[in-house]
Amino acid sequence: MIDLPSLQERxxxxxxxxxxxxIRAGGSKDFYGGPLTGxxxxxxxxxxxxxxxxTELVVTAKAGTRLAELERMLAxxxxxxxxxxxxxxxxxxxxxxxxxGLSGPRRAYCGSLRDYVLGVxxxxxxxxxxxxxxxxxxxxxxxxxxxxxxxxxxxxGVLTEITLKTVPRPRAECTLTFALDQPAALEVMTxxxxxALPLSGTAWHDGTLHVRLSGADAAIRAARQNLGGELxxxxxxxxxxxxxxxxxxxxxxQALWRVSLPARSPQxxxxxxxxxxxxxxxxxxxxPLDGGALQTxxxxxxxxxxxxxxxxxxxxxxxxPLSPAMLALHRRMKAVFDPYGICNRDRLYPGL
Amino acid sequence: xxxxxxxxxxxxxxxxxxxxxxxxxPYECDALMLxxxxxxxxxLPGDEAxxxxxxRTCHESGIPVIARGAGTGLSGGATPMPGAVLxxxxxxxxIISLDPLARTARVQPGxxxxxxxxxxxxxxxxxxxxxxxxxxxxxxxxxxxxSGGVHCLKYGLTVxxxxxxxxxxxxxxxxxxxxxxxxAPGYDLLALITGSEGLLAVITEVTVRxxxxxxxxxxxxxxxxxxxxxxxxxxxxxxxxxxxxxxxLMDRPTIAAVEPFVRAGYxxxxxxxxxxxxxxxxxxxxxxxxxxxxxxxxAGSTECRISRDEAERLRFWAGRKAAFxxxxxxxxxxxxxxxxxxxxRLAAVLQAIRAMEGKYGLRCTNVFHAGDGNLHPLILxxxxxxxxxxxxxxxxxxxxxLCVREGGSITGEHGVGIEKINQMCVQFGSAELxxxxxxxxxxxxxxxxxxxxxxxTLHRCAEFGRLHVRGxxxxxxxxxxx
Numbered sequence: 069m070i071d072l073p074s075l076q077e078r079x080x081x082x083x084x085x086x087x088x089x090x091i092r093a094g095g096s097k098d099f100y101g102g103p104l105t106g107x108x109x110x111x112x113x114x115x116x117x118x119x120x121x122x123t124e125l126v127v128t129a130k131a132g133t134r135l136a137e138l139e140r141m142l143a144x145x146x147x148x149x150x151x152x153x154x155x156x157x158x159x160x161x162x163x164x165x166x167x168x169g170l171s172g173p174r175r176a177y178c179g180s181l182r183d184y185v186l187g188v189x190x191x192x193x194x195x196x197x198x199x200x201x202x203x204x205x206x207x208x209x210x211x212x213x214x215x216x217x218x219x220x221x222x223x224x225g226v227l228t229e230i231t232l233k234t235v236p237r238p239r240a241e242c243t244l245t246f247a248l249d250q251p252a253a254l255e256v257m258t259x260x261x262x263x264a265l266p267l268s269g270t271a272w273h274d275g276t277l278h279v280r281l282s283g284a285d286a287a288i289r290a291a292r293q294n295l296g297g298e299l300x301x302x303x304x305x306x307x308x309x310x311x312x313x314x315x316x317x318x319x320x321x322q323a324l325w326r327v328s329l330p331a332r333s334p335q336x337x338x339x340x341x342x343x344x345x346x347x348x349x350x351x352x353x354x355x356p357l358d359g360g361a362l363q364t365x366x367x368x369x370x371x372x373x374x375x376x377x378x379x380x381x382x383x384x385x386x387x388x389p390l391s392p393a394m395l396a397l398h399r400r401m402k403a404v405f406d407p408y409g410i411c412n413r414d415r416l417y418p419g420l
Numbered sequence: 421x422x423x424x425x426x427x428x429x430x431x432x433x434x435x436x437x438x439x440x441x442x443x444x445x446p447y448e449c450d451a452l453m454l455x456x457x458x459x460x461x462x463x464l465p466g467d468e469a470x471x472x473x474x475x476r477t478c479h480e481s482g483i484p485v486i487a488r489g490a491g492t493g494l495s496g497g498a499t500p501m502p503g504a505v506l507x508x509x510x511x512x513x514x515i516i517s518l519d520p521l522a523r524t525a526r527v528q529p530g531x532x533x534x535x536x537x538x539x540x541x542x543x544x545x546x547x548x549x550x551x552x553x554x555x556x557x558x559x560x561x562x563x564x565x566x567s568g569g570v571h572c573l574k575y576g577l578t579v580x581x582x583x584x585x586x587x588x589x590x591x592x593x594x595x596x597x598x599x600x601x602x603x604a605p606g607y608d609l610l611a612l613i614t615g616s617e618g619l620l621a622v623i624t625e626v627t628v629r630x631x632x633x634x635x636x637x638x639x640x641x642x643x644x645x646x647x648x649x650x651x652x653x654x655x656x657x658x659x660x661x662x663x664x665x666x667x668x669l670m671d672r673p674t675i676a677a678v679e680p681f682v683r684a685g686y687x688x689x690x691x692x693x694x695x696x697x698x699x700x701x702x703x704x705x706x707x708x709x710x711x712x713x714x715x716x717x718x719a720g721s722t723e724c725r726i727s728r729d730e731a732e733r734l735r736f737w738a739g740r741k742a743a744f745x746x747x748x749x750x751x752x753x754x755x756x757x758x759x760x761x762x763x764x765r766l767a768a769v770l771q772a773i774r775a776m777e778g779k780y781g782l783r784c785t786n787v788f789h790a791g792d793g794n795l796h797p798l799i800l801x802x803x804x805x806x807x808x809x810x811x812x813x814x815x816x817x818x819x820x821x822l823c824v825r826e827g828g829s830i831t832g833e834h835g836v837g838i839e840k841i842n843q844m845c846v847q848f849g850s851a852e853l854x855x856x857x858x859x860x861x862x863x864x865x866x867x868x869x870x871x872x873x874x875x876x877t878l879h880r881c882a883e884f885g886r887l888h889v890r891g892x893x894x895x896x897x898x899x900x901x902x
Contacts, residue, residue, distance in 0.1 A: 123655040124762050146661055175602065182608055183580050196851045204760045205792045206577065206832035208566045208615045209840070209847050210875065211859050215579070215611035219603075236661035258521050262545065264632040264701065286703030330600035331522035349602050371601035388605040393593055398606055400862035404855065416606070 070113040072197065072228060078109065079226065080195035083408045091222040091412055093132040096156035097168050099377040101221050102385045102414045111163065114228055117141060119203070126186060126203050128231040131163025138162060147234040150178040154312045163227040169219025172311040173269035173280070176261075176346035178235070182218035187231040190217065192224070193406025203231050216401075222412035223420055224405040238268070238282035243306070244297030246277040250335050250344070253277040257347040258332055265291050271310045272344040273317070280307060310345065313376070317341050318354050323378035325353040325362060329371035336365070352376070363388050385417050421503055424481045425461050428505070431473035436511075438462040447488070447506050451553075452496040452839055454755075454809065459486070459500035466511045468588065468624040475622060476592030478505050484868045485590065487618045489530060489561030492553040494756055495837030497565060497617045497873060504871075509560050512624065515539050523630045524583060524600060529560025529623045533567075536628060545630040548575035551833070552741065560623045566615030568833035570666045570740075573791040574699075577833070579614040581629045587613060587621035590864045600627060612859070617835050618870040620863040634699035637665060638709050639736050642716035643690035643723040647671060650692035651766035653719035654790045657696060658763065660715050662708060665699040667791030668740050671770070674787045674798075678739040678746040686739055687723055694721075694790065695740055697733075743787040744798070751783070751800035755812045758840075759823030760794045760832030772822055773797055780815040782808070794832035795823070821846050836874045844874075845881030853878060 082089050088106030093114075098104060115132040122145040129138055135149075136158040142148050152172025153165040166188070171180045187201030201207060201214035217224055248256065253272040260267060266283035278300065281288050292299075300306065309315050318324055327336065331349055336342075343352040349371075353362070359375055359382070366373040372388035375381075390398060395417070402409070402420050414420070428437045438444060439461045448456045460483070465471045478485045484504035491498055500506045512528035515536070519525070520543035525536055533554040537546040550569035551557055557567070562578045563585065575581070584598035598610035613620055644650040650669055657664060670678070670693050675686045686693060694716070698708040709726055716724050727733035739746075747754050761769055770786060777784050788796040797819055801812040820830040820843040830836070830843040844853070856875040860867065876884070 121762070121764065123659040123764060125658060126762070169603075169608070179576065179580055180603065182611055183576065192855070198852055198855060199849075200852065202827070202829055204762060204828045204832070206568055206572070206760045206789070206794045207829035208577075208833060208835055209829050209831050209844060210836075210852065211620075211856050212566070212579070212611050212615055213855065213859070216608055218611070219608055224607075236663065239661070262521060262523060262543070262632060264544075264634055266704075284700070284704045284707050286707045287701050290701055290703050328599075328601040328603050331524070332519070346602060371599060372603075372605045374605070390606050391596075393595055394606060397595065397609070397862065401607055401609075401859070404858040404862050 070111065072191070075111070075226065075228070076191055076195045076197060079191055079193065079410070082107070082410050083194055086408050086410065088410050088413045091226050093161040093164055094134065094159035096159035097164055100168055101416060102418065103381050105413045105415070106410070109226065111226060111228070112161070118229060122147060124203070125205070125234050126231060127234055128203060128229060129162045130229050131161060131227045133162045134158060135160045135162060135165055142234055143237070146237050148237050149184065149232065150235040151175055151181045151184055152311055153181055156312055162230050166218050166227055166230050167220060167222045173271060173307055173345055176270070176349060177267045182215045184233045185214050185218050185230065186233055188214040188217050188227055189229040190225045190227050193408055193411045201231065205233060221415045223402060223416045225411055240285045240288045241268070241280065241282045242288055242292065243278055243280045243300040243303035244292065244295060245300050246279070246297045247275060248272070248277045249275060253344065254335065254348045260295070261331070261347050265294070269307060270345065270347050273315065273341060278306065310343070313352060315343060318343065318352060321379065322354050323356050324376045325357065325359065325373055326376040327351040327353060327362065327366050327371065327373040329366060329369050333369045333371065338362070383418070387417065390417065421460060421483070424478065424483045424505065427477050427481065428461065428463055428474060431477055432463060432465060432470055436464040436466065438464070447500060447508070450488070450491040450493045450496060450498040452494055452499065452837065455496050455499045455838060457500045457502060459506040460503050461505050463505050463507045464511050465507065468586065468594070471507070471512070471622055471624050472588045472592040472594065474505070474507055475588055475590050479590050479592065479866070479868060482866065482868070484871050486870050487564070487622045489558035490532070490556050492557040493561060493565060493835065493837065494758070495831065495835040495839040497835050497837040497870070499838055501872065507622065509558065516625070520545060522600070524627055525630060526625060526627050527559055528625060530558050533557050533559055533562055540630045544633055546633050547628050548581055548631055549578050552744070559626050559628065563614055563623050563626055564616065564618050565835040566833070568789070568794065570668065570789065573667060573789070574663050574665050575631070579611055582610060582614060582626065583629055584627040585610060585613060585623055586625035587623050589621050590866070590868050595621065598627070615835070617837065617874040619860055619874055620869065622869070635701050636705050637697055637699035637733060638705050639695055639697040639727045639733050640709060640712045640716060641725045641736050642694045642696065642721040643687040644692045644694070644720065645690065645722050647692050647770045648767040649720045650694055651770065653694060653716055653721065654766060655763050656715050656719050657712060660711060662711060662715070664696045664712065664791060666695065666697040667789070668695045669693070669786070669788055669790035670740060670743065671786040673783065673785040674743055675739070677750045677785070678742050681746045681749070682735070682738040682742050684735050684739040690722065695736055740787065747785065747798050747800065752802040752804065755799040755801065755816055757795065757797045757799065757816050757819050758831045758834040759820050759828055760792070761823050761826045761828035763790070763793045765826045766790065766793065769795065769822060769826055773819060776815055776818055780811045782811055782815055784815065789832070792832070793828065817843060838873055841874070841876045841880070842884045844876050845884050850878055850881070853881070
């Protein structure tokens with residue numbers, strides 16, 4: 069059984085030898101980010117829910133705990149994770165979810181993973197145990213390092229335990245569908261987001277807009293009357309597919325680009341089918357295409373693009389390049405936590 | 421040192437550098453008035469380029485810089501220090517753009533919090549975080565402190581309502597943090613800078629998220645004959661799957677102090693009252709308010725009233741909003757604390773604070789954000805009585821340390837500043853504090869931005885003598901004990 073002192077010892081030894089470590093638990097996101105560099109450091113055994121008090125809306129879990137297990141426990145108490153992280157066939161873990169920072173369909177309406185991170189315990193690249201944030205909803209003591217770890221892809225150290233805010237499950241939920249082309253779908257998603265509607269997910273592809281509503285019975289009834297559309301059957305399965313990019317046309321063998329754009333951005337002039345989420349702020353573009361051109365276009369619109377998954381990892385990394393000033397700051401931040409560059413080197417940006 | 425004043429006068433327009441004693445006086449403190457200091461000079465840049473010039477000039481001269489918004493902060497984050505330049509962002513006060521369809525506003529840091537919601541109101545939108553000082557406090561200060569408010573249980577803190585920042589480093593370098601999109605590549609520096617109390621960079625532009633204003637809101641006023649029952653009712657509301665728009669508690673002394681002020685009709689015989697607000701569509705609110713009432717009754721509420729109209733809702737809230745000014749009429753001085761704790765520890769912590777009143781010979785009243793466990797004990801004292809200030813500070817310190825022991829934090833929304841810097845040694849161990857200092861150096865190698873605030877030196881913690889002992893290991897083992 070893995071314990072924290074022995075984990076610290078391994079990290080210290082690796083730091084001394086300048087030997088990179090590749091942090092892994094479920095391995096569900098090996099496809100994501102830059103290359104997997106270094107000796108595997110398996111933290112899957114750091115598993116289990118350490119503390120859950122439903123009336124606090126707070127749960128603490130060891131990093132290797134499977135998301136599916138955590139979500140089952142929350143569901144038993146009528147709660148859930150608001151940001152709907154992808155579970156990737158049940159293998160995804162809490163630590164991996166935080167490290168990747170990925171959020172699902174609810175993100176545009178309920179907030180992102182990092183919004184729900186209250187605290188982390190971690191071991192930095194020097195083998196020191198650190199604890200940031202806590203188990204309370206309001207806490208502004210010290211720099212917010214716990215939220216900084218969200219999306220850092222393990223480059224700042226090994227997450228060992230995470231505290232998340234939970235939310236009550238909505239009392240009612242339904243999904244409506246509308247036959248609309250892409251410009252019309254973008255327009256209504258933008259417009260509806262400005263109204264006090266109980267939106268909890270929007271997804272458009274193949275000429276159909278799917279709108280999920282969650283909340284009080286009365287709110288759902290009123291919104292249905294207001295919006296019209298067709299009631300969708302099997303909606304839970306559909307949103308699970310959206311959440312994990314499993315819709316049929318997003319073929320796993322093919323490249324999949326993830327483009328994040330400001331609200332109200334226009335239709336992208338790319339060929340082929342695509343999936344729109346988050347009211348149009350997130351666009352999934354499959355197929356081989358000129359990534360550099362897509363990144364230039366995304367930047368011009370005020371967003372960014374990444375190669376989310378693909379047959380090969382590009383040498384310059386899958387993420388939108390940073391400005392020289394930001395890259396320099398990233399290097400300095402990395403050096404704060406991992407001065408010897410051993411934790412998940414190259415996973416976020418080459419050399420970081 | 422004074423030559424920096426001449427250098428600042430060369431890079432800023434006429435009248436934008438203050439150095440006379442009379443001119444500096446208004447800047448000697450923020451809303452933590454216990455601490456006053458005169459800065460070397462006050463700089464009043466009018467745009468981002470001037471902000472960068474001030475920072476570059478001070479960096480070259482090795483002069484510390486303290487950024488200030490409206491000076492409404494309660495933890496001394498904007499308290500000047502001798503020999504430092506205080507930079508007021510008050511002149512950067514323009515709403516640059518507001519896009520109702522994208523639901524965003526780009527604003528300069530000196531724009532008042534409430535002014536954003538006022539500008540968004542014609543579009544049915546508003547900016548959700550509402551610190552009680554919202555008519556005066558600026559968005560730049562809100563970002564620096566990660567301010568909360570009455571509605572953050574449902575709508576989040578400042579960090580949850582931001583999209584992007586433009587900031588200038590001490591070296592005068594402009595950085596764009598975050599994006600108008602819902603995420604940005606690289607580390608989440610937006611979260612790191614939010615709440616960094618002016619230690620990492622100076623904010624020159626903020627892009628905030630606006631949300632649709634709820635169609636209606638109603639509030640339940642529930643009275644209880646004991647604090648413990650009121651505390652339990654708070655947990656019961658959450659356990660019932662309700663996230664109220666606001667959930668506030670006032671204790672008996674507060675009720676007694678505010679009622680003559682606002683005539684809200686509060687029950688004067690109650691030990692505590694809860695104000696629990698529901699917002700949303702009319703149907704939604706109707707459904708939720710009945711559920712809230714049922715929970716309150718099951719929790720043993722002695723009296724439960726539901727606001728019948730908007731006027732009554734505002735009257736119920738009037739006392740909560742007037743609580744701090746009303747205390748000013750009851751006591752010559754008061755000291756407002758800001759600890760946060762797990763909700764289930766509310767009753768126990770309130771009892772412990774009662775016991776401390778005897779120990780310090782001072783009264784303490786409680787009015788706070790019960791829904792998110794954020795306490796605001798008000799310690800009443802008279803600064804003209806010898807040693808009452810010291811007793812009030814010691815009392816406050818003990819409350820904060822109790823919050824940490826109960827699994828909470830020394831500050832829920834006011835920030836550490838200079839006020840709670842010693843208690844940082846209780847909440848964090850030396851490895852975390854060292855990490856904070858290293859983060860600071862990654863942005864500001866020479867430590868010129870707001871020095872001496874928010875993060876104590878290890879030496880200071882050793883002197884303070886309240887070291888956080890974790891797992892039996894004595895921290896700061898390398899330092900001598902005093």
